[in-house]
Amino acid sequence: MPVLETANGAEWRLRNQREALTRWAAWLVGVVIFLWCWARISDATTWFFVWDAPRIAGDILDRATPPRWSYMDNLWLPIWDTLNIATLGTIGALILAVPVAFLAARNTTPSALFVRPIALLIIVSTRSINSLIWALLLIAIIGPGVFAGIIAIAIRSIGFCAKLLYEAIEEIDQTQVEAITATGASRWQVMVYGIVPQIMPAFAGISVFRWDINIRESTVLGLVGAGGIGLQLQASLNTLAWPQVSLILLVILAAVVLSEWVSAKVRGAII
């Protein structure tokens, strides 16, 4: 009852008492959960280090500046590797994502009962696991290096690209497909003439978008040994060479900004 009878007459409330109570209870439970989580983090923290943090941060900053510019000569090759990991990984992912997307989309899947769940499982499992974990796994299997990084990026991107792509396929205008079917075209011809032109813009947008993300991700893959500029970062961190670390972070920042700019430009040109 949103209108409450009080001593001063009827009073309007947004919610009735029962609803208000459940709401308060839900908030209370939420706050308790949060506090419990915080207590656990707090327990696991050595607070002495935390109080000391400003001094340490200042110390690190002090040592990291100025960046060691001469180290740049050692970074060109890792930058090239990083670019290759992202680009080749993206290309590989797209090649695999396209069939998965067609199998997962409700209107193109050959069997909604058997094939579609498998395609969806591929999408969710590749998407759920971070590329660093894929890299760890691949390094354990095929050894460290750029190749493992490419495969890790490719696997991680399959789910992402396939998900966006199958959503685009499900949104196409079905009458255009119908019109091509009515001409007597075969299944594959219907695909090429009726469906592919409609999803081309989405496909191009997704590729560039993912490439941008992959540039970011491939800069850190080296931390676990999968090639690229992250290797230098890891090495510099291990030797506490902070001027090199700051230079590498600047390079990564520049790469991220640049790739975002490229991706925005290309997407603007497509759409």
Next chain:
Amino acid sequence: MLRLDALTKTYKTGDQALKAVTVDVPPGQVIALIGPSGAGKSTLIRCINRLVEPTSGSVMLEDINLTSLKPGALRRERRRMGMIFQEYALVERLTVMENVLSGRLGYVGFWRSVTRRFPQKDVDEAFRLLDRVGLLHMADKRADQLSGGQRQRVGICRALIQDPALLLVDEPTASLDPKTSRQIMRLICELCAERGLAAIINIHDVALAQMFVARVIGLRFGEVVYDGGPDGLTPDKLTEIYGEEDWEATIEKVDDDADTTIEAAE
């Protein structure tokens, strides 16, 4: 040439869209299919080329029973039935020329169609058709740059390049203004006459139907309730097709004698 025999379609939801429709279409005859929305006009047209699978009954195109064909054979027969759509249904991101040539897909192999290497004969025919409908200069424009009337003319070319024996036309004028509607209807009927094509035209504009065709079939709740010349569409018959409620709105479109018929109905 085309014979529908007791054609029935029941959707999964239990709606009976078509109830044992029997129609005989002789070669070269243009038929208008009228009826209120939901009467099953669209379903009927789509059951003929099996974009919608009929539940029972048969569709005979000359001596081939379309309803029993396997996918491959069905595709071959679909080539002989050109279809024109309400919202044009052009593939918007392809060029006009590609849209027209897509009518030949049933005749060319997969790789030829992927690489767009259609036989010169088909390309010439596409040029001729585009010239016939006055759109030759638009051949390399993308379909989404065209106006509604132009798109529908491209749709007509796509159907005709199939070299069909029969045209299935689904509400060709529903998205067009009155003047363009007439031009499109005239064009379709002229082309049918030129090429001796039979056609079934779904149309809800009764006046437009009466203006252009020789035979009208009225459909109501999936049943044929009228089959005859356009002159036989008396106010009583229209009431029977469209029902009491829709009736006044429909009759207003019947140009001159509209006023008298409304009075008569009341």
Next chain:
Amino acid sequence: MSAAAPALGDMLGTRWRRPPMIQRVWLRYALLVGLAAYLVAAIASVEVDWGRVYQGLDRGAAFVMAFAQPDFVSRADAIWAGMVESIVITVASSVVGILISIPIALGAARNIAPVPVYMICRGIIAVSRALQEIIVAILLVAIFGFGPLAGFLTLSFATIGFLSKLLAEDIESMDRSQAEAVRATGARWSQWIDYGVKPQVIPRLIGLSMYRIDINFRESAILGLVGAGGIGATLNTAFDRYEYDTAAAILIIIIGIVMALEYLSGVIRARVQ
């Protein structure tokens, strides 16, 4: 029809090609050649030790087999502790991140905030988005020491950049007339936000928050690689020791939780919209 209307006679018998996407011939070929050259150079520069890969196939097969028989038991304590820590980090950082990102989103919306505030908030967003979680985690671990606090701070910081940006864009594109109608009643600024802006933005905020919680959980799984707490450390150990069955178990749990979160967020989003 234009003056240059083509004559049918001229066109019959001529070949027809689809007009190319890039009209300028030299540019088209330059792009093609450039792309091909890049691909060749890139692929050539990737050193693949095929012998090593071939040897790895056995291990790959072993790993795939491990998925059929994941081992939840032998490291159950470590898995349990890691998972709880991951979830704790996710919850805490999501709550804090979302709470902080709301005022920053308001500040970063052009139609609400004054210019100086707008610049500051956009600056915060840009910094947060440019720095990756893992790099932030490394720096925070260096500053605050090992443990979940660094992970918590990392994800809170990343949540701010993500959520504020999308939320600010949403506020900027909201329906002005509704907000103006509230302002026209003589409402104070805080009332205006409460009645004119909040109702329009809340559904989107909830949807984005759910999405971010999902991302935070996935990210929390890798924080352990650099010592910032969570399941990542356990996973890393499992890989190092080639304990594929344990690794598979952890991955299956992660996938399961992500699926559950996605399902939950689907239900919640359907409800608020």
